[in-house]
Amino acid sequence: MEISKIVITGGPCAGKTTAMSWIQNAFTQKGYTVLFIGETATEFIRGGVAPWTCGSNTEYQKCQMKLQIEKERLFEQAAKGMKAEKVLLVCDRGALDNRAYMTDEEFKEVLDYVGSNEVELRDSYDAVFHLVSAAKGAEQFYTTANNVARTETIEQARELDDKLIAAWTGHPHFRIINNETDFGEKMRRLLVEISLILGEPAPYRTKRKFLIEYPDVEKLRATPNCERIDIIQTYLKSASGKEIRIRQRGKDGHYIYFQKMEKDPTGKEKIEIERRLDKDEYLKMLMDADTSMKQIRKTRYCLAYGIQYAEVDIFPFWKDQAVLLIAVRDENEPLVIPSDFKVIKEITGDPDYRNIAMAARI
Numbered sequence: 001m002e003i004s005k006i007v008i009t010g011g012p013c014a015g016k017t018t019a020m021s022w023i024q025n026a027f028t029q030k031g032y033t034v035l036f037i038g039e040t041a042t043e044f045i046r047g048g049v050a051p052w053t054c055g056s057n058t059e060y061q062k063c064q065m066k067l068q069i070e071k072e073r074l075f076e077q078a079a080k081g082m083k084a085e086k087v088l089l090v091c092d093r094g095a096l097d098n099r100a101y102m103t104d105e106e107f108k109e110v111l112d113y114v115g116s117n118e119v120e121l122r123d124s125y126d127a128v129f130h131l132v133s134a135a136k137g138a139e140q141f142y143t144t145a146n147n148v149a150r151t152e153t154i155e156q157a158r159e160l161d162d163k164l165i166a167a168w169t170g171h172p173h174f175r176i177i178n179n180e181t182d183f184g185e186k187m188r189r190l191l192v193e194i195s196l197i198l199g200e201p202a203p204y205r206t207k208r209k210f211l212i213e214y215p216d217v218e219k220l221r222a223t224p225n226c227e228r229i230d231i232i233q234t235y236l237k238s239a240s241g242k243e244i245r246i247r248q249r250g251k252d253g254h255y256i257y258f259q260k261m262e263k264d265p266t267g268k269e270k271i272e273i274e275r276r277l278d279k280d281e282y283l284k285m286l287m288d289a290d291t292s293m294k295q296i297r298k299t300r301y302c303l304a305y306g307i308q309y310a311e312v313d314i315f316p317f318w319k320d321q322a323v324l325l326i327a328v329r330d331e332n333e334p335l336v337i338p339s340d341f342k343v344i345k346e347i348t349g350d351p352d353y354r355n356i357a358m359a360a361r362i
Helices: 014-030 042-047 059-081 098-102 104-114 117-123 153-170 182-200 219-222 279-286 353-362
Strands: 002-010 033-037 084-091 127-131 174-177 205-215 226-235 244-252 252-265 271-277 294-304 309-312 321-328 343-346
Touching: 002 059, 002 098, 002 153, 002 182, 014 033, 014 084, 033 059, 042 059, 042 182, 059 084, 059 098, 059 309, 084 279, 098 153, 104 117, 117 182, 127 182, 174 182, 174 294, 182 343, 219 226, 219 294, 226 353, 244 279, 252 279, 271 279, 294 353, 321 353
Parallel strands: 002 084, 002 127, 033 084, 127 174
Antiparallel strands: 205 321, 205 343, 226 244, 226 294, 244 252, 252 271, 294 309, 309 321
């Protein structure tokens, strides 16, 4: 059985409700049992539980976070008992959505209350898909009439949309679906992105890669919607034609672990298989490391700007350059590179700048 858990999030009036129907239809046809975890905030507010009815916003957020985590746990438990080969758990908003409604102090108190941390909560999902609010680019369709829990003006909706993007920035598979097309095409783009994460047939999505001058790290850290991630990547012994690597990812002592295998990693039609590991599995796999290669350690800064999502990788063995990665649907998609980054050259597809090549020569 394969169980995948994704989040559909977004600003007010972004199309989440319609998206659930599209997901149900598309992935049931692909052989998935699709389970939906309803939006906790809407359930609470419709039942009379809200920040303005509880003793304080913090007390409300504690209740919502606790219920969100418990709902997901029970859905996962139920999924494991089903007679299905593939289960897709779809969360209508996830544990970090309400980060946008809290101060840093409130958020810390809520994390302490549920006994968790930001990395663990954020990266417990296989992917996060943010649908941009109609208030940003499709204002004529913005309405509050179809959701009793929605009260924001267009200006407030735009601000909240930005805060939600900031809350999820740093997730390894975070995708922003904007309003550059009509609504039907927006939904189709969402289905393509989900298909790619699940390993289902869909138009290929890639990353364009640039060698840039060493950035101003302090300025980068102060950039809105920017999240630091520390990564250690280790290559394992493998048969010819396969590339297997394991990765520790997180910050400040809180980490998650992955294994990724690529077949024909130098070909254009590469196949990637990724799965989450627990800490014991990760430590055991480290014993099978390919000792002819060094571990790759890097600090990654994930940032969302405009409609794009980018990553800046800073390596300890480079003092004058770094790598910028920007996710695109195809090589012809228009790019906007922030002026703070000085591009030396594009290195998309250049084997010399693949992590495995660096691991072999550093």
